[in-house]
Amino acid sequence: MHIKEIELSNFKSFARKVKVPFYDDFTTISGPNGSGKSNIIDSILFCLGLSNSRTMRAEKLTDLIYSVDGKSPGTAEVTIRFDNVDRELPIDLDEITVTRRIKSSDSGYYSYYYFNDKPSSLNEIHEQLAKARISQDGYNVVLQGDVTRIISMSDTERRKIIDEIAGTAEFDDKTDKALSE
Ligand code: ATP
Ligand code: MG
Numbered sequence: 001m002h003i004k005e006i007e008l009s010n011f012k013s014f015a016r017k018v019k020v021p022f023y024d025d026f027t028t029i030s031g032p033n034g035s036g037k038s039n040i041i042d043s044i045l046f047c048l049g050l051s052n053s054r055t056m057r058a059e060k061l062t063d064l065i066y067s068v069d070g071k072s073p074g075t076a077e078v079t080i081r082f083d084n085v086d087r088e089l090p091i092d093l094d095e096i097t098v099t100r101r102i103k104s105s106d107s108g109y110y111s112y113y114y115f116n117d118k119p120s121s122l123n124e125i126h127e128q129l130a131k132a133r134i135s136q137d138g139y140n141v142v143l144q145g146d147v148t149r150i151i152s153m154s155d156t157e158r159r160k161i162i163d164e165i166a167g168t169a170e171f172d173d174k175t176d177k178a179l180s181e
Contacts, residue, residue, distance in 0.1 A: 001082050001083065001084050001086060001088035001089055001096075001132050002022065002024055002082065002083050003044070003080055003082055003083075004021070004022060004081045004082060004083040004095070005019055005020065005021050005022060005080075006019070006020045006022070006040065006043055006044065006047075006079070006080050006081075007019050007020075007077075007078070007079040007081070008020070008040075008043055008077075008078050009076065009077040010072075010073050010075060010076040010077065011039070011042075011046070011065075011066065011077070011078050012036065012039040012042060012043070012064055012066060012076075013035075013036040013039050014036065014039065014043075014066065015066050015068075020040055024083065038057070041141065041143075042056040042057065042064070043078045044080065044141055045141060046064060046100060047078040047079070047080050047098055047099070047100045048080065048098060048100075048125070048129060048134065049100065049113065049122045049126065050134075050140070050141060051136075051141075055143065061102060061109050061111070062102065062104040062109050064076055064102065065102065065104060072104070074104050075101060075102065075103045075104070076101070076102055077099065077100070077101040077102075078099070078100055079097055079098070079099040080097065081095055081097050082095065082096040082097070082098075082132075083095065084096045088131075089128065089129075089131055089132045090131060091116075091128075093116070096116060096128075097114070097115075097116055097117065098113070098114070098115055098125055098129075099112075099113070099114040099117070100114075101114075113125055115128060130170070133165065133167050137160075137161070137164045137169075138165055139161060139164075139165060
């Protein structure tokens with residue numbers, strides 16, 4: 001499974017609807033400073049609910065909505081299309097989509113998630129993504145500084161990351177639960 005395309009609408013510097021294609025082996029994004037390269041990575045963290053606003057380099061979530069001169073459309077949306085031809089996610093579809101939309105409101109913001117166009121909770125989406133070993137602690141997105149952090153971790157902490165990536169951590173949780181029953 002891999003990302004096929006990301007569609008951004010009013011997310012950070014992407015004012016118009018923009019589609020970013022990804023290839024099945026390797027994709028690099030290049031461009032001048034401030035052109036929006038890192039914003040594309042932020043959009044992955046945002047859409048899949050893998051991070052809080054700080055690691056997306058925003059004070060608050062509504063700062064992720066495109067704005068110029070204090071004017072903003074008040075809503076932003078990101079869709080990620082995954083190629084699932086290899087059926088890594090055990091759903092009989094070649095394409096899986098996850099969409100997240102936020103709307104600013106007087107009291108803060110509203111957040112909406114969709115899995116294959118159906119309204120979903122973030123929990124439901126994380127449960128699905130976990131089947132393809134995509135998780136908050138899974139280092140599917142490796143950010144600046146992560147490598148240094150991993151190097152300076154204790155052996156036990158590093159082991160936990162390997163368990164998480166290998167997908168065995170969930171069995172540890174289940175074993176602990178079973179033993180305590
Ligand atoms: P570098 O090469 O320096 O790492 P980059 O290509 O990664 O640059 P980004 O950090 O992705 O650049 O983009 C930064 C730009 O995004 C800035 O110009 C900033 O003003 C703009 N930006 C961030 N949030 C918003 C927003 N909510 N509305 C409009 N523009 C925004
Ligand atoms: Mg950058």
